[in-house]
Amino acid sequence: MHAFVTQFWPSTIDGLTIGSIYGLIALGYTLVYGVLRLINFAHSEVFMVGTFASLFTLHGLGITHAETGFALVGVLILMGLAGMAGSGITAVVLERVAYRPLRKRGSSRLAALISAIGASFFLQEVFALRYGRDLLSFPPLMNKTVLFHIGSGQVRADKVLVVVAALVMALALDRFVNGSRLGRGVRATAQDPDTAVLMGVNIDRIVMITFLVGGMMAGVAAMLYGNYFELTQYNVGFLLGIKAFTAAVLGGIGNIRGALLGGLTLGLIENYGGSVFGAQWKDVIAFTVLVLVLMVRPTGLLGEKLTRARA
Amino acid sequence: MIGIVVAVVAVVAASTSCGKSKNSGGGGTPTLAFMGALTGSNAQLGINIYNGAKLAIDQHNAKSGVTKVTLKKYDTQGDATQASSQAKKVVQDKDVAVIGPAFSGESKTADPILNAAKIPFVSASATAVALAQSGWKYFHRVLANDDVQGPGDADFIAKTLGAKSVYVIDDQSEYGLGLADAVRKQLKTDGATVKNGSIDPKGSDYSTTVNAIKAANPDVVFLGGYYDAAARLVKQMRAATVKATFVSGDGSLDQKIADQGGASANGALLSCTCSSAVGSTNPKVQAFEKAYVAKWGSEPATYSAEGYDVGNILLQAIDNGKKSAQDINTYVASIDYQGVSKPIKFNSTGELSQSLLFMSEVVNDKIKFLGPTSTAKPVPAG
Numbered sequence: 225m226h227a228f229v230t231q232f233w234p235s236t237i238d239g240l241t242i243g244s245i246y247g248l249i250a251l252g253y254t255l256v257y258g259v260l261r262l263i264n265f266a267h268s269e270v271f272m273v274g275t276f277a278s279l280f281t282l283h284g285l286g287i288t289h290a291e292t293g294f295a296l297v298g299v300l301i302l303m304g305l306a307g308m309a310g311s312g313i314t315a316v317v318l319e320r321v322a323y324r325p326l327r328k329r330g331s332s333r334l335a336a337l338i339s340a341i342g343a344s345f346f347l348q349e350v351f352a353l354r355y356g357r358d359l360l361s362f363p364p365l366m367n368k369t370v371l372f373h374i375g376s377g378q379v380r381a382d383k384v385l386v387v388v389a390a391l392v393m394a395l396a397l398d399r400f401v402n403g404s405r406l407g408r409g410v411r412a413t414a415q416d417p418d419t420a421v422l423m424g425v426n427i428d429r430i431v432m433i434t435f436l437v438g439g440m441m442a443g444v445a446a447m448l449y450g451n452y453f454e455l456t457q458y459n460v461g462f463l464l465g466i467k468a469f470t471a472a473v474l475g476g477i478g479n480i481r482g483a484l485l486g487g488l489t490l491g492l493i494e495n496y497g498g499s500v501f502g503a504q505w506k507d508v509i510a511f512t513v514l515v516l517v518l519m520v521r522p523t524g525l526l527g528e529k530l531t532r533a534r535a
Numbered sequence: 536m537i538g539i540v541v542a543v544v545a546v547v548a549a550s551t552s553c554g555k556s557k558n559s560g561g562g563g564t565p566t567l568a569f570m571g572a573l574t575g576s577n578a579q580l581g582i583n584i585y586n587g588a589k590l591a592i593d594q595h596n597a598k599s600g601v602t603k604v605t606l607k608k609y610d611t612q613g614d615a616t617q618a619s620s621q622a623k624k625v626v627q628d629k630d631v632a633v634i635g636p637a638f639s640g641e642s643k644t645a646d647p648i649l650n651a652a653k654i655p656f657v658s659a660s661a662t663a664v665a666l667a668q669s670g671w672k673y674f675h676r677v678l679a680n681d682d683v684q685g686p687g688d689a690d691f692i693a694k695t696l697g698a699k700s701v702y703v704i705d706d707q708s709e710y711g712l713g714l715a716d717a718v719r720k721q722l723k724t725d726g727a728t729v730k731n732g733s734i735d736p737k738g739s740d741y742s743t744t745v746n747a748i749k750a751a752n753p754d755v756v757f758l759g760g761y762y763d764a765a766a767r768l769v770k771q772m773r774a775a776t777v778k779a780t781f782v783s784g785d786g787s788l789d790q791k792i793a794d795q796g797g798a799s800a801n802g803a804l805l806s807c808t809c810s811s812a813v814g815s816t817n818p819k820v821q822a823f824e825k826a827y828v829a830k831w832g833s834e835p836a837t838y839s840a841e842g843y844d845v846g847n848i849l850l851q852a853i854d855n856g857k858k859s860a861q862d863i864n865t866y867v868a869s870i871d872y873q874g875v876s877k878p879i880k881f882n883s884t885g886e887l888s889q890s891l892l893f894m895s896e897v898v899n900d901k902i903k904f905l906g907p908t909s910t911a912k913p914v915p916a917g
Contacts (some may be wrong), residue, residue, distance in 0.1 A: 231746050238742035299868035357576055359763050359795040368774045376750065378775065453739055454770055457576070463737060496602065504707060504733035506743060 233377030243491020244390035248445035249468035252438030268465020269347035272444025277310025308443035315439025476524030571637030572613035587842025639663030659841035675682035679890030685717020687892035693725035706760030715759030831867035844874035
């Protein structure tokens with residue numbers, strides 16, 4: 225327990241940082257599940273494409289050393305836009321190619337699940353064959369300056385960026401779903417697709433927008449991940465995808481606020497657990513906690529809010 | 536109708552008899568098998584060995600009046616499960632000898648199969664100590680084991696670097712844990728304070744480990760593991776302003792640690808029981824380096840020289856009329872060969888009778904060979 229106390233602040237800061245990335249990716253799982261009741265297992269590859277898009281933006285801009293001031297902000301925004309475009313387009317194409325044909329034929333959700341796993345392997349292998357199976361390094365874009373200390377924890381600029389950007393994006397998404405006309409369509413489709421159609425909602429369009437928005441969130445996560453870890457790889461999404469999916473379930477799948485809460489909780493549990501039992505137990509601790517939470521609250525921390533009306 | 540059936544039977548019969556004559560040792564071309572990772576995240580090490588061995592075989596086949604030899608690839612992806620099924624394939628294909636298996640983990644599953652089938656296997660890179668202790672008569676390796684590397688690294692850290700406190704991390708793999716444990720043991724004998732940690736080689740977030748290192752504030756961080764985990768770890772360590780010298784073993788010794796780790800990898804010290812063929816003054820080694828660059832368009836890298844030596848040892852056996860697996864094994868066991876990597880002579884367990892450890896350093900984003908640990912002097916950072 226000694227390590228838990230001495231490393232409480234560093235663990236908290238790192239837990240919130242990685243948790244924010246989990247949360248952003250989890251939003252994609254949760255949105256698609258909320259609307260289609262489908263676990264989009266290829267979402268981890270949607271994220272992966274985003275990291276590559278961010279990396280290529282840096283290569284394209286010829287970044288070789290850390291930028292500061294307006295140049296840094298400009299590059300980060302471009303990188304984020306590229307990530308959102310890469311991931312968003314991948315998600316939409318995925319829906320058109322891998323899910324919509326199955327949905328139109330009224331096939332079972334199990335078939336869509338297999339299709340998702342297939343699409344996931346397909347994307348991984350395409351990137352592995354095109355860009356190799358090795359880690360690809362991001363050029364250092366941002367000076368990882370220590371802004372201030374909390375206890376022994378270093379609050380670094382790149383970590384602050386991750387947490388703040390994640391909160392802003394999640395808030396924007398929450399406003400979009402709960403406040404806009406399109407968002408109302410998304411909620412209507414999630415609650416009762418048949419009635420939504422009768423009310424004049426274009427289901428195909430809503431599903432497409434759901435995938436697009438979920439993909440864009442993964443794209444932002446990809447940009448933040450690239451700036452934070454400065455590495456990516458064809459299978460970068462695999463473990464992160466599982467963690468993000470766990471975060472979505474932990475927070476209550478189908479629930480937007482739950483996804484972010486689940487991500488942050490998972491990140492903190494992992495880091496606290498790791499500091500006490502050793503880093504190799506991180507995953508074991510995280511999944512044990514998930515099982516325990518689900519035993520007490522089967523619908524996750526916040527419950528399945530987006531789809532509550534549907535049994 | 537009957538005609539077609541007869542034709543088919545004839546074709547099948549012809550092809551099977553053809554297949555038989557191909558493998559019957561006598562007059563056909565003997566096939567050597569390469570076993571190691573050619574794809575997967577640590578494939579570069581396997582590719583280095585393959586390129587060395589392939590060069591040896593192409594040079595041999597270019598000579599006139601020799602038995603032509605084929606080299607067949609068995610890609611294990613560095614995975615123990617894949618390796619055991621590839622070993623079964625080697626046995627089915629009746630290859631006369633194996634170059635490999637490359638890694639220690641895959642050796643553990645593949646070697647018993649090869650040994651039971653009485654096919655000699657000479658590894659250019661597997662360093663786990665236990666491999667030589669199983670009583671396998673068909674096992675040899677052309678580099679010293681982790682019992683040499685681990686204590687050698689520890690002595691280098693404690694004596695040459697003068698470290699008082701060391702954080703030793705393993706990646707929980709057969710190779711990484713074995714090496715890290717050997718380092719831990721010897722460091723304690725040398726009187727250094729040792730703290731332990733483990734990382735998940737497939738994970739990407741090492742923040743917990745980095746925080747623990749930061750709290751311990753060691754002089755040196757040692758990793759028993761491969762270059763991709765090493766690159767992730769040094770990046771995150773340097774971002775968190777950890778100043779400790781980074782030391783790792785042969786699993787991390789590849790140009791990729793510098794490519795992936797970026798500026799953070801500079802100053803990393805990497806040991807290996809393998810030698811480097813780059814920048815040697817020995818004419819035989821220089822000739823190998825030149826031929827390697829001409830064939831592959833890049834400098835020989837980690838284990839390339841060892842792969843070349845293994846290839847040449849097996850070819851020498853074949854040239855001396857040893858065509859069956861059994862004869863090749865007997866020949867290899869008693870060989871006294873001056874390789875490009877080091878002098879090669881085996882003891883009864885298949886280990887080298889003389890063992891050496893070498894050190895390299897990442898300097899300005901490139902691997903620089905420093906020589907044997909007894910004389911190696913690290914280049915000061917910056």
